Amino acid sequence: MRISFCCPSMESQPWLEGLRAALPQAEVAPWASGAAPADYALVWAPPQQFFDEQPQLKAAFNIGAGVDALLPLRVPSKTVLARLEDAGMAVQMAEYVCHALIRHFREFDAYAEQMSLGQWQARAPHMRADWPVGIMGLGVLGKRVAKAVAAFEFPVLGWSRSQHAIEGVRCYAGQAQLDDFLSACKVLVCLLPLTPDTRDILNQRNLSRLQPGGYVINVARGAHVVDDDLLALLDSGHLAGATLDVFHTEPLPDAHPFWRHPKITLTPHISARTLRQETIAQIAAKILAFEHGQALSGIVDLQRGY
Ligand code: NDP
Ligand code: OXD
Numbered sequence: 001m002r003i004s005f006c007c008p009s010m011e012s013q014p015w016l017e018g019l020r021a022a023l024p025q026a027e028v029a030p031w032a033s034g035a036a037p038a039d040y041a042l043v044w045a046p047p048q049q050f051f052d053e054q055p056q057l058k059a060a061f062n063i064g065a066g067v068d069a070l071l072p073l074r075v076p077s078k079t080v081l082a083r084l085e086d087a088g089m090a091v092q093m094a095e096y097v098c099h100a101l102i103r104h105f106r107e108f109d110a111y112a113e114q115m116s117l118g119q120w121q122a123r124a125p126h127m128r129a130d131w132p133v134g135i136m137g138l139g140v141l142g143k144r145v146a147k148a149v150a151a152f153e154f155p156v157l158g159w160s161r162s163q164h165a166i167e168g169v170r171c172y173a174g175q176a177q178l179d180d181f182l183s184a185c186k187v188l189v190c191l192l193p194l195t196p197d198t199r200d201i202l203n204q205r206n207l208s209r210l211q212p213g214g215y216v217i218n219v220a221r222g223a224h225v226v227d228d229d230l231l232a233l234l235d236s237g238h239l240a241g242a243t244l245d246v247f248h249t250e251p252l253p254d255a256h257p258f259w260r261h262p263k264i265t266l267t268p269h270i271s272a273r274t275l276r277q278e279t280i281a282q283i284a285a286k287i288l289a290f291e292h293g294q295a296l297s298g299i300v301d302l303q304r305g306y
Pocket of ligand 2: 066067
């Protein structure tokens with residue numbers, strides 16, 4: 001069996017070594033134009049040329065959860081496309097979102113400022129009941145985040161495409177229930193895939209439906225946000241702040257106003273990193289399952305966009 005590694009932005013050597021150790025029977029090679037066609041591939045933002053040169057590819061494994069970079073590509077019709085399911089990302093997402101939420105809720109930035117000024121002064125506590133946290137996207141990551149937020153006893157709401165029933169989470173579904181969901185939230189966490197339906201979803205219309213003093217945590221994709229709309233709502237005071245991990249252009253350009261906005265906290269797309277060992281273990285197990293004719297989970301539906 002031949003496995004190709006086509007992740008142009010990543011250092012390939014440790015991945016090749018890990019794959020060879022996990023699947024010693026396989027011939028594992030980095031993809032280069034003109035290389036022999038592969039049976040399986042690990043991909044992250046591959047060029048179209050990669051798929052054009054793969055007439056016999058049985059399955060391609062995206063080494064991330066989000067497949068938006070694959071959506072514009074022509075993938076051979078017989079190739080199964082699978083994305084990463086958790087593989088150590090869900091707990092990272094849970095800790096990132098809880099950190100951002102609690103940092104804001106408990107006013108840790110204000111305390112840091114006070115401490116730097118030598119001021120010993122307690123601030124009035126907020127009531128958790130007044131801070132409903134809404135999670136857009138109740139998939140592998142959204143569900144894990146919902147559970148973590150609920151453990152801190154915040155009211156938790158969730159919104160997805162199809163209806164879910166999750167203990168401790170008030171679940172909403174579909175466009176018809178979006179406004180009811182948004183108006184019931186003070187904090188909004190975005191964990192949607194980027195698809196034609198979800199692009200620009202964090203816009204003036206939707207963000208202005210959050211409760212006054214709302215807070216936005218975007219850990220999905222930068223193109224979910226209409227940047228100017230977010231800035232306007234922060235400047236008007238309707239939104240109290242935002243923590244953003246993902247951006248339209250990454251790295252975020254030096255001149256972008258998000259860098260210097262006093263109500264925005266930024267991180268460089270690190271809320272949930274792809275962990276090599278867990279990822280290789282998950283994909284190696286799926287390749288073996290596929291070889292034995294078993295059904296795979298995490299299959300991407302290109303029509304649906306995730
Ligand atoms: P899943 O596919 O497991 O979950 C996606 C969720 O979004 C599902 O609940 C789905 O609904 C919902 N959804 C999709 N389209 C719509 C829509 N039009 N309206 C309402 N709900 C919708 O994905 P993951 O949880 O694994 O990952 C989510 C995203 O997180 C990734 O696509 C990626 O962009 C981002 N991500 C970011 C990382 C980072 O470091 N910043 C790291 C990893 C992922 P339903 O349940 O009904 O299908
Ligand atoms: C992912 C990511 O989609 O890292 O996995 O953004």
